[in-house]
Amino acid sequence: MSEINELYQEMILDHTKSPRNYKALPTSNRRMEGYNPLCGDRYTVYLDLADDVIRDISFQGSGCAISKSSASMMTQAVKGKTTEEARRLFQEFHKMITGVTEYNKNLIGKLTVFQGVSEFPVRVKCATLGWHTLAAALTGNEKTVSTE
Amino acid sequence: MTMQRDTKERLDVAKIRLDFPALAQEVHGHALVYLDNAATAQKPQCVIDTLNRYYSLENANIHRGIHYLSQQATDAYDEAREKIARFLGAREAREIIFVRGTTEAVNLVAQSYGRPSFRPGDEILITAMEHHSNIVPWQMLAEQTGARVVIAPIDDRGELIWSEFEKRLGKKTKIVSLAHISNALGTINPVTKIIQAAHALGVPVLVDGAQSAPHIRVNVQEMDCDFFAFSGHKLYGPTGIGALYGKAALLEAMPPYQSGGDMISAVTFEKTVYNKIPFKFEAGTPHIAGVIGLGAAVDYVSRLGLEAIAQYEHELLEYGTKKLEAIDGLRFIGTAREKSAILSFVLASAHPHDIGTILDQEGVAIRAGHHCAMPVMERFGVPATARASFAFYNTKEEIDALVRGIYKVKEIFQ
Numbered sequence: 001m002s003e004i005n006e007l008y009q010e011m012i013l014d015h016t017k018s019p020r021n022y023k024a025l026p027t028s029n030r031r032m033e034g035y036n037p038l039c040g041d042r043y044t045v046y047l048d049l050a051d052d053v054i055r056d057i058s059f060q061g062s063g064c065a066i067s068k069s070s071a072s073m074m075t076q077a078v079k080g081k082t083t084e085e086a087r088r089l090f091q092e093f094h095k096m097i098t099g100v101t102e103y104n105k106n107l108i109g110k111l112t113v114f115q116g117v118s119e120f121p122v123r124v125k126c127a128t129l130g131w132h133t134l135a136a137a138l139t140g141n142e143k144t145v146s147t148e
Numbered sequence: 149m150t151m152q153r154d155t156k157e158r159l160d161v162a163k164i165r166l167d168f169p170a171l172a173q174e175v176h177g178h179a180l181v182y183l184d185n186a187a188t189a190q191k192p193q194c195v196i197d198t199l200n201r202y203y204s205l206e207n208a209n210i211h212r213g214i215h216y217l218s219q220q221a222t223d224a225y226d227e228a229r230e231k232i233a234r235f236l237g238a239r240e241a242r243e244i245i246f247v248r249g250t251t252e253a254v255n256l257v258a259q260s261y262g263r264p265s266f267r268p269g270d271e272i273l274i275t276a277m278e279h280h281s282n283i284v285p286w287q288m289l290a291e292q293t294g295a296r297v298v299i300a301p302i303d304d305r306g307e308l309i310w311s312e313f314e315k316r317l318g319k320k321t322k323i324v325s326l327a328h329i330s331n332a333l334g335t336i337n338p339v340t341k342i343i344q345a346a347h348a349l350g351v352p353v354l355v356d357g358a359q360s361a362p363h364i365r366v367n368v369q370e371m372d373c374d375f376f377a378f379s380g381h382k383l384y385g386p387t388g389i390g391a392l393y394g395k396a397a398l399l400e401a402m403p404p405y406q407s408g409g410d411m412i413s414a415v416t417f418e419k420t421v422y423n424k425i426p427f428k429f430e431a432g433t434p435h436i437a438g439v440i441g442l443g444a445a446v447d448y449v450s451r452l453g454l455e456a457i458a459q460y461e462h463e464l465l466e467y468g469t470k471k472l473e474a475i476d477g478l479r480f481i482g483t484a485r486e487k488s489a490i491l492s493f494v495l496a497s498a499h500p501h502d503i504g505t506i507l508d509q510e511g512v513a514i515r516a517g518h519h520c521a522m523p524v525m526e527r528f529g530v531p532a533t534a535r536a537s538f539a540f541y542n543t544k545e546e547i548d549a550l551v552r553g554i555y556k557v558k559e560i561f562q
Contacts, residue, residue, distance in 0.1 A: 004509045008502075008560050016561075039501050039517050040531030062531055064499035065561070120505060 006116035007123070008065065015069035020076055025058040030140065034061075034133030036125055041067045045075075045133045052083050059130060066114075066123050071130025073111060083138045090131045097127050159452065159460045165541050167192040167448075178511025181546040186331050186359060186490055186537030187515050188381045191445075195385055198444040202437045209433055211410060225436055228443030229426070235446045236376060236393050237367030243399065245392040245429040246439055250358040251281040253377030253392035254325065256429065257354055258285040260402040261375075262323065268294030271320040273351075275313070275337070276302045276527055277330040280520040282356045286325065295322065302527060306333035306482040308342075317345060324353045328360035332521040332533070333482030334465075334490030336364070343372050352398065358382055362539070363461055363488055365454035368393050380438060385445030389438030392429075399425045406431040457540045461489040464538045468547045475554055481524075481533045489538035492519075495554070497561040500534040506560060507534075507553040514550070 025046035035042045041063030048056035057075045062068075078086040093111055095103035099118040117127045165171050170190040173180050182190060202224070208217035210225045226241075233241040247253045262272070272286045276299050286297045298321075300313040308326075317324065324346045329336050343353045352374035360366060361378035368376050375398070379390040394402075404411055404422055408431035414421040422428045449457065468491050472478055477496035495503060504516030515535045518525045525531060536550055 002509075004506055004560070007505070013561065040522075040525065041501075042531070064501035066502070123501075123505060126501065 003116065003119050007120060009113045009116065011073075011110070011113045012065065012069040015072040016065040019059075019068055019072035021058040021079075022060060022072065023058050024060060025056060027056060028058070030137045032133050032137035034129050034136070036063070036067070036129055039064065039126070041126065041129055043067070043071055043130055043133055045071070045130065045137050047134075047137050049083070049138070054078050054081055054083065054086060057134075059133075063129065064126050066117065066126040067129045070114060070127045071133075073113075074130045074134060077109070077111060078134065086138065087135065090128075090135060093131060094128060097124055158456045159540060161460070161541060161543055164452070165543075167194070168541055169193060169196070171541060175511040175513070176509050178549075181510075181512040181542075181549045183536040183538060183542065183546065183550060184513045184515050185362075185539040185542075186382070186519075186535065188387070189362060189384045189539055190541070191386070192384055192448050194448055195441050195444045199386060199437050199441045202440050207437075210436055211427075221436055221440075224440045224443070225434075228439045228446075231443045231446050232391055233393075235366075235450060236361075236391075237369050238393050239369060240396060242424070242426050243393055243396050245394065245399070245426045246434055247377075247390050247392050247429075248388055248435070249379035249381070249390035250356055250377045251285075251379075253375075253390060254282055254354065254356065255285045256392055256405045257323075257325075257375050257377075257394070258289040260405045260429070261352075261398065262286075262289045262295070263292055264403060266293040266295040266322055269320060270295040270322045271298045271316075271318070272296070273298045273300060273313075273316055273321050273324045275300045275308055275326045277306060277308070277333055277335060277337075277524055278325075278327055278521065279331050279356065279358070280522070281358075282325055282327060283523070299523075300326075302335075305484050306330065306335045306524075306528075307484045307486075308335075308337055313342070314345065317349065317351065319349070321346070321349065321351045324351055325356065326353075327356045327358075328366075329357075329363070329488045329490075330482065330521070330524070331359050331490070332492055332519040332524045332535070333484065334487045334492065334537075335482060335484035336360075336486040336488055338486070339373065340371055347372065359488060359490075362449070363454075364458045374398055380442040380445065383442070383445055384448060385442040386435075386438045389435045389442050391442075396425065399429070402429075404428050404431065408432045410434075452540065460540055461538055464542055464544070464547065465489040465491070467544050468536065468538070468550070471547055471551045472554070475551070475558070477558070478554070481528050481530060490535060491537075492533040492535045494530050494533050495557065495561075498557050500532040502561070503534040503554070503557050506557045507550070510549065510553040510556060512546075512550050512553045 027048045028046035030047035043061030046058045092104045097117040168190045208221040210222040229241045346353045354375035355373040357378040362383040376393040381387040411431040413423045481492040500516035
């Protein structure tokens with residue numbers, strides 16, 4: 001498979017076209033906006049957080065295929081997880097897409113489709129925009145999180 | 149068809165390409181197709197050689213040494229100023245101030261021309277198609293002086309709406325500052341008409357020539373602009389060097405922008421007497437190599453001829469427009485009737501960033517993003533665009549490669 005097809009895998013394209021949990025969340029008690037000023041990608045992540053558990057999560061916004069699909073798959077991956085588990089998963093995800101060879105493949109699961117990003121360093125910010133926004137929402141800072 | 153043959157005779161693009169070593173390389177296994185010229189242009193060998201020769205053999209500080217090398221460097225530096233004055237059609241070489249680029253030139257005018265005299269309620273008139281570098285220095289000045297930045301709107305083609313511009317030009321206007329050519333849209337502004345209207349009210353005009361100086365013939369006297377700024381690196385010259393043209397009378401009345409060596413004629417601890425123009429504005433050891441390299445770049449484009457360049461690039465624009473508008477789901481951002489060879493577009497199926505990555509894998513270099521013109525993106529309701537910008541060394545075959553790349557994007561995102 002060529003590098004470009006490695007990057008734009010079927011599952012990524014599917015989540016780009018039909019992002020999951022793509023809505024505002026009426027029950028949310030945390031909300032955070034994430035913005036990449038270099039490319040204009042902008043997402044809002046909604047959290048329903050109770051007793052340190054992500055009971056529900058959704059997102060809305062606009063951006064490239066990598067940022068949108070990554071945010072979409074992130075919402076699926078962290079729903080029902082504790083904040084600590086979500087942070088841990090982000091760490092492992094970050095290792096994988098920045099080309100660190102040692103990362104926890106079991107934790108990563110389906111998110112392995114983003115491994116191709118490691119060949120495109122300028123796209124790492126796209127793949128992590130949703131995750132950075134989630135991390136900021138978990139911390140509870142009421143400010144827009146920026147990749148810059 | 150006759151047109152094409154005529155131009156080919158005048159501009160031998162195959163031969164010109166050999167002057168640019170960067171164009172001969174492969175990227176991701178494909179011949180490089182460099183279509184990001186509005187961001188920065190590639191350098192001809194003569195410019196590279198000039199820099200190399202300066203640092204290898206001629207390096208010395210200027211305007212102070214009495215030794216041989218210093219005299220050589222001073223002569224080359226002063227000669228470059230003469231070349232650039234001729235290139236822009238300035239009356240005198242002292243009307244050319246060397247700066248780092250267009251951005252610094254705009255900052256210089258804002259801080260040196262605007263700051264001492266602008267008062268609360270004064271207005272700075274710009275357009276809705278400006279690059280951030282022609283917005284932010286004025287916003288800073290507005291904060292410092294209480295003046296206001298007023299924006300003349302543009303229409304759906306990306307053209308300045310004349311009646312709206314006229315409405316905003318008035319007694320309160322202290323300066324008009326606008327792009328000669330929009331970097332995000334390619335629009336060529338009717339600068340002569342704008343300058344006439346402004347001068348009728350006694351308002352000076354700064355023309356941001358970052359995108360025009362490399363692509364169309366500029367004559368500051370015919371245009372009658374008060375200031376004109378451009379960057380060397382977009383004009384096939386070195387990075388970190390550019391020039392500000394200003395009418396001598398205006399420059400003479402302006403205080404220095406920065407202070408230090410070379411900008412003074414006498415210093416005591418009680419009082420400093422400033423040097424005359426242009427030196428008053430060139431504090432410290434300047435970018436000597438850059439200036440001499442820019443002189444070489446100006447020589448190079450002058451040899452090709454700006455008329456021939458403009459005509460050939462217009463053909464590329466027409467060819468590219470025709471090819472790209474045939475692509476289903478592609479929308480141009482910027483369709484002005486007077487346009488430079490810049491094609492800004494979006495695709496229904498793919499984000500500009502994804503377009504950029506996929507084209508890059510095909511060896512095609514374009515820009516994807518907001519092009520430092522976020523208000524333009526907002527005006528057209530897009531977060532970003534993909535932008536192919538052409539230079540005289542580009543070819544129709546390269547536009548075909550761009551088109552193949554776009555179809556590849558569509559295939560992936562079908």
